[in-house]
Protein backbone atom coordinates (compact mmCIF):
# COMPACT_ATOMS: atom_id res chain seq x y z
CA UNK A 588 0.00 0.00 0.00
CA UNK A 589 1.17 3.52 -0.75
CA UNK A 590 2.65 5.17 2.34
CA UNK A 591 1.83 8.75 3.15
CA UNK A 592 3.37 11.40 5.35
CA UNK A 593 2.48 14.96 6.30
CA UNK A 594 3.62 18.14 7.97
CA UNK A 595 1.21 19.84 10.37
CA UNK A 596 1.49 23.46 11.45
CA UNK A 597 -0.10 26.89 11.42
CA UNK A 598 0.76 28.53 9.05
CA UNK A 599 1.85 25.74 6.70
CA UNK A 600 1.45 26.99 3.11
CA UNK A 601 5.09 28.10 2.77
CA UNK A 602 6.65 24.92 4.12
CA UNK A 603 9.36 23.52 1.85
CA UNK A 604 9.09 20.06 3.45
CA UNK A 605 6.50 18.58 1.01
CA UNK A 606 8.63 19.50 -1.99
CA UNK A 607 11.77 18.12 -0.32
CA UNK A 608 10.30 14.78 0.78
CA UNK A 609 8.35 14.18 -2.46
CA UNK A 610 11.56 14.82 -4.42
CA UNK A 611 13.38 12.24 -2.30
CA UNK A 612 10.54 9.69 -2.80
CA UNK A 613 10.88 10.18 -6.56
CA UNK A 614 14.67 9.99 -6.54
CA UNK A 615 14.63 6.81 -4.47
CA UNK A 616 11.66 5.14 -6.20
CA UNK A 617 9.65 5.02 -2.99
CA UNK A 618 5.89 4.76 -3.48
CA UNK A 619 4.87 7.44 -1.00
CA UNK A 620 3.41 10.95 -0.76
CA UNK A 621 3.93 13.85 1.65
CA UNK A 622 1.31 16.56 2.12
CA UNK A 623 1.04 19.81 4.11
CA UNK A 624 -1.93 19.98 6.49
CA UNK A 625 -3.04 23.22 8.10
CA UNK A 626 -3.86 22.43 11.75
CA UNK A 627 -4.95 25.14 14.17
CA UNK A 628 -3.97 24.78 17.83
CA UNK A 629 -7.53 24.05 18.98
CA UNK A 630 -7.74 21.16 16.47
CA UNK A 631 -4.43 19.50 17.31
CA UNK A 632 -5.80 16.60 19.37
CA UNK A 633 -8.39 15.72 16.69
CA UNK A 634 -5.81 16.12 13.95
CA UNK A 635 -3.44 13.64 15.62
CA UNK A 636 -6.29 11.14 16.11
CA UNK A 637 -7.27 11.58 12.44
CA UNK A 638 -3.74 11.10 11.13
CA UNK A 639 -3.59 7.91 13.15
CA UNK A 640 -6.95 6.56 11.96
CA UNK A 641 -6.26 7.50 8.34
CA UNK A 642 -2.99 5.61 8.47
CA UNK A 643 -0.28 8.22 8.02
CA UNK A 644 3.07 6.43 8.42
CA UNK A 645 4.57 9.48 10.07
CA UNK A 646 4.55 13.26 10.04
CA UNK A 647 6.51 16.38 10.82
CA UNK A 648 5.33 18.90 13.36
CA UNK A 649 6.08 22.57 13.07
CA UNK A 650 5.19 25.86 14.76
CA UNK A 651 3.11 26.15 16.95
CA UNK A 652 2.65 22.44 17.80
CA UNK A 653 6.15 21.17 18.66
CA UNK A 654 5.55 21.22 22.41
CA UNK A 655 1.78 20.86 22.60
CA UNK A 656 1.70 17.61 20.61
CA UNK A 657 3.58 15.72 23.34
CA UNK A 658 0.53 14.70 25.45
CA UNK A 659 -1.01 13.04 22.38
CA UNK A 660 1.98 10.76 21.73
CA UNK A 661 2.56 7.33 23.31
CA UNK A 662 6.34 7.39 23.49
CA UNK A 663 9.19 9.88 23.22
CA UNK A 664 12.74 9.42 22.05
CA UNK A 665 15.00 10.39 25.03
CA UNK A 666 16.45 13.44 23.23
CA UNK A 667 12.98 14.75 22.33
CA UNK A 668 11.99 14.22 25.96
CA UNK A 669 14.93 16.31 27.19
CA UNK A 670 14.24 19.00 24.62
CA UNK A 671 10.53 19.05 25.46
CA UNK A 672 9.73 19.37 21.76
CA UNK A 673 8.89 17.04 18.88
CA UNK A 674 9.25 17.72 15.17
CA UNK A 675 8.87 14.16 13.87
CA UNK A 676 6.28 11.49 14.64
CA UNK A 677 6.63 7.83 13.68
CA UNK A 678 3.47 5.71 13.52
CA UNK A 679 4.76 2.37 14.77
CA UNK A 680 3.46 -0.95 13.34
CA UNK A 681 1.63 -1.66 16.62
CA UNK A 682 -0.29 1.61 16.27
CA UNK A 683 1.61 3.62 18.89
CA UNK A 684 2.93 7.10 18.08
CA UNK A 685 6.58 7.87 18.86
CA UNK A 686 7.96 11.42 18.91
CA UNK A 687 11.47 12.46 17.90
CA UNK A 688 13.27 15.76 17.59
CA UNK A 689 15.60 15.97 14.62
CA UNK A 690 16.13 19.76 14.60
CA UNK A 691 19.19 19.85 16.86
CA UNK A 692 20.88 16.83 15.25
CA UNK A 693 20.05 18.34 11.85
CA UNK A 694 21.90 21.47 12.87
CA UNK A 695 24.98 19.56 14.05
CA UNK A 696 25.07 17.42 10.85
CA UNK A 697 24.90 20.61 8.78
CA UNK A 698 27.62 22.30 10.83
CA UNK A 699 29.93 19.29 10.63
CA UNK A 700 29.38 18.96 6.89
CA UNK A 701 31.06 22.37 6.58
CA UNK A 702 33.58 22.40 9.45
CA UNK A 703 34.31 18.68 9.93
CA UNK A 704 34.06 16.66 13.13
CA UNK A 705 37.38 17.75 14.68
CA UNK A 706 36.32 21.06 16.22
CA UNK A 707 34.43 19.67 19.21
CA UNK A 708 36.75 21.35 21.73
CA UNK A 709 36.21 24.83 20.35
CA UNK A 710 34.37 27.33 22.52
CA UNK A 711 30.80 27.51 21.18
CA UNK A 712 28.64 30.59 21.69
CA UNK A 713 24.94 29.94 21.18
CA UNK A 714 23.02 33.20 20.75
CA UNK A 715 19.39 32.88 21.78
CA UNK A 716 17.54 30.70 24.27
CA UNK A 717 14.23 29.90 22.57
CA UNK A 718 12.88 26.54 21.43
CA UNK A 719 15.40 26.24 18.59
CA UNK A 720 18.36 27.02 20.87
CA UNK A 721 17.22 24.41 23.38
CA UNK A 722 17.24 21.70 20.69
CA UNK A 723 20.66 22.75 19.43
CA UNK A 724 22.14 22.89 22.94
CA UNK A 725 21.10 19.30 23.74
CA UNK A 726 22.29 18.05 20.35
CA UNK A 727 25.67 19.79 20.74
CA UNK A 728 26.15 18.04 24.07
CA UNK A 729 25.11 14.69 22.57
CA UNK A 730 27.57 15.09 19.68
CA UNK A 731 30.48 15.91 22.03
CA UNK A 732 30.58 19.72 22.07
CA UNK A 733 31.09 20.30 25.79
CA UNK A 734 32.47 23.85 25.76
CA UNK A 735 29.14 25.66 25.43
CA UNK A 736 28.14 29.20 26.38
CA UNK A 737 24.63 30.52 25.83
CA UNK A 738 23.84 34.21 25.62
CA UNK A 739 20.37 35.71 25.37
CA UNK A 740 18.62 39.05 25.62
CA UNK A 741 16.74 37.52 28.57
CA UNK A 742 19.69 35.88 30.32
CA UNK A 743 17.47 33.88 32.71
CA UNK A 744 16.31 31.75 29.78
CA UNK A 745 19.92 30.95 28.89
CA UNK A 746 20.59 30.04 32.54
CA UNK A 747 17.60 27.71 32.51
CA UNK A 748 18.88 25.73 29.51
CA UNK A 749 22.38 25.52 31.01
CA UNK A 750 20.87 24.23 34.26
CA UNK A 751 18.93 21.53 32.39
CA UNK A 752 22.00 20.59 30.34
CA UNK A 753 24.09 20.27 33.49
CA UNK A 754 27.12 21.89 31.82
CA UNK A 755 28.25 25.13 30.21
CA UNK A 756 27.61 28.73 31.23
CA UNK A 757 25.20 31.55 30.52
CA UNK A 758 26.25 35.15 29.75
CA UNK A 759 24.46 38.40 29.16
CA UNK A 760 24.71 39.80 25.62
CA UNK A 761 27.07 42.49 26.92
CA UNK A 762 29.37 39.94 28.56
CA UNK A 763 29.33 37.74 25.45
CA UNK A 764 30.22 40.73 23.30
CA UNK A 765 33.23 41.49 25.51
CA UNK A 766 34.41 37.87 25.52
CA UNK A 767 33.70 37.21 21.85
CA UNK A 768 37.30 36.34 20.96
CA UNK A 769 37.00 33.25 23.20
CA UNK A 770 34.66 31.51 20.79
CA UNK A 771 35.60 29.57 17.67
CA UNK A 772 31.99 28.76 16.77
CA UNK A 773 29.05 31.19 16.95
CA UNK A 774 25.48 30.01 16.41
CA UNK A 775 22.72 32.55 15.79
CA UNK A 776 19.36 31.07 16.83
CA UNK A 777 17.27 34.14 17.59
CA UNK A 778 14.47 35.40 15.40
CA UNK A 779 16.29 38.75 15.09
CA UNK A 780 17.58 37.73 11.63
CA UNK A 781 14.22 36.78 10.15
CA UNK A 782 13.15 38.42 6.89
CA UNK A 783 10.26 40.39 8.32
CA UNK A 784 11.76 41.37 11.64
CA UNK A 785 13.47 44.68 12.22
CA UNK A 786 17.13 44.66 11.17
CA UNK A 787 19.13 44.21 14.34
CA UNK A 788 22.13 42.07 15.15
CA UNK A 789 21.77 40.21 18.44
CA UNK A 790 25.37 41.20 19.29
CA UNK A 791 28.06 43.39 17.72
CA UNK A 792 30.70 40.88 16.47
CA UNK A 793 33.36 43.54 17.02
CA UNK A 794 35.77 41.15 18.72
CA UNK A 795 35.11 38.18 16.45
CA UNK A 796 37.98 35.69 16.53
CA UNK A 797 40.11 35.41 13.36
CA UNK A 798 38.89 32.38 11.38
CA UNK A 799 35.79 31.88 13.53
CA UNK A 800 32.81 29.91 12.25
CA UNK A 801 29.44 31.66 12.20
CA UNK A 802 26.25 29.64 11.73
CA UNK A 803 22.66 30.83 11.47
CA UNK A 804 19.54 28.68 11.78
CA UNK A 805 17.52 30.98 9.52
CA UNK A 806 17.53 29.90 5.85
CA UNK A 807 15.18 32.41 4.28
CA UNK A 808 16.95 34.69 3.54
CA UNK A 809 20.05 32.52 3.04
CA UNK A 810 22.25 35.49 3.92
CA UNK A 811 21.09 36.93 7.23
CA UNK A 812 22.37 40.23 8.68
CA UNK A 813 24.38 38.13 11.17
CA UNK A 814 26.07 36.06 8.44
CA UNK A 815 26.77 39.14 6.31
CA UNK A 816 28.46 40.88 9.22
CA UNK A 817 30.43 37.74 10.14
CA UNK A 818 31.54 37.25 6.53
CA UNK A 819 32.81 40.82 6.40
CA UNK A 820 34.93 39.94 9.43
CA UNK A 821 36.37 36.90 7.57
CA UNK A 822 34.36 34.25 9.40
CA UNK A 823 33.53 30.97 7.71
CA UNK A 824 29.75 30.99 7.43
CA UNK A 825 27.11 28.25 7.60
CA UNK A 826 23.57 29.19 6.58
CA UNK A 827 20.42 27.56 7.96
CA UNK A 828 19.49 25.56 4.88
CA UNK A 829 21.66 22.57 5.80
CA UNK A 830 19.88 22.31 9.16
CA UNK A 831 16.50 22.29 7.43
CA UNK A 832 17.55 19.61 4.93
CA UNK A 833 19.25 17.41 7.53
CA UNK A 834 16.37 17.58 10.02
CA UNK A 835 14.21 16.30 7.15
CA UNK A 836 16.71 13.63 6.16
CA UNK A 837 16.96 12.30 9.73
CA UNK A 838 13.14 12.20 9.96
CA UNK A 839 13.02 10.40 6.57
CA UNK A 840 15.47 7.84 7.93
CA UNK A 841 13.32 7.23 11.06
CA UNK A 842 10.29 6.65 8.82
CA UNK A 843 11.84 4.59 6.04
CA UNK A 844 15.22 3.33 7.26
CA UNK A 845 17.08 5.00 4.39
CA UNK A 846 19.09 8.24 4.29
CA UNK A 847 18.27 10.49 1.33
CA UNK A 848 20.73 12.58 -0.69
CA UNK A 849 21.19 15.83 1.24
CA UNK A 850 23.86 17.41 -1.00
CA UNK A 851 21.65 17.56 -4.09
CA UNK A 852 18.77 18.88 -2.03
CA UNK A 853 20.89 21.65 -0.49
CA UNK A 854 22.06 22.67 -3.99
CA UNK A 855 18.53 22.59 -5.36
CA UNK A 856 17.02 24.65 -2.51
CA UNK A 857 19.96 27.07 -2.55
CA UNK A 858 19.23 27.76 -6.21
CA UNK A 859 15.51 28.20 -5.45
CA UNK A 860 16.11 30.57 -2.56
CA UNK A 861 18.74 32.57 -4.44
CA UNK A 862 16.52 33.26 -7.46
Ligand code: ATR
Nearest residue numbers: 715716717718719720739740741744777778779789
Ligand atom coordinates in the same frame (compact mmCIF):
# COMPACT_ATOMS: atom_id res chain seq x y z
P1 ATR B 1 12.35 29.72 18.46
O1 ATR B 1 11.47 28.55 18.82
O2 ATR B 1 12.42 29.99 16.97
O3 ATR B 1 13.69 29.64 19.07
P2 ATR B 1 11.37 31.52 20.49
O4 ATR B 1 11.25 30.36 21.41
O5 ATR B 1 10.27 32.51 20.43
O6 ATR B 1 11.59 31.02 18.99
O7 ATR B 1 12.77 32.27 20.81
C1 ATR B 1 13.16 33.41 20.12
C2 ATR B 1 14.58 33.78 20.51
O8 ATR B 1 14.96 34.95 19.77
C3 ATR B 1 14.76 34.15 21.99
O9 ATR B 1 16.09 33.82 22.36
C4 ATR B 1 14.57 35.68 21.95
O10 ATR B 1 15.16 36.36 23.03
P3 ATR B 1 14.32 36.57 24.41
O11 ATR B 1 14.33 35.23 25.08
O12 ATR B 1 15.08 37.60 25.15
O13 ATR B 1 12.94 37.01 23.99
C5 ATR B 1 15.31 35.99 20.68
N1 ATR B 1 14.96 37.27 20.05
C6 ATR B 1 13.85 37.56 19.34
N2 ATR B 1 13.92 38.81 18.85
C7 ATR B 1 15.12 39.33 19.24
C8 ATR B 1 15.80 40.58 19.04
N3 ATR B 1 15.26 41.55 18.31
N4 ATR B 1 17.03 40.75 19.60
C9 ATR B 1 17.59 39.76 20.34
N5 ATR B 1 17.00 38.55 20.57
C10 ATR B 1 15.78 38.35 20.02
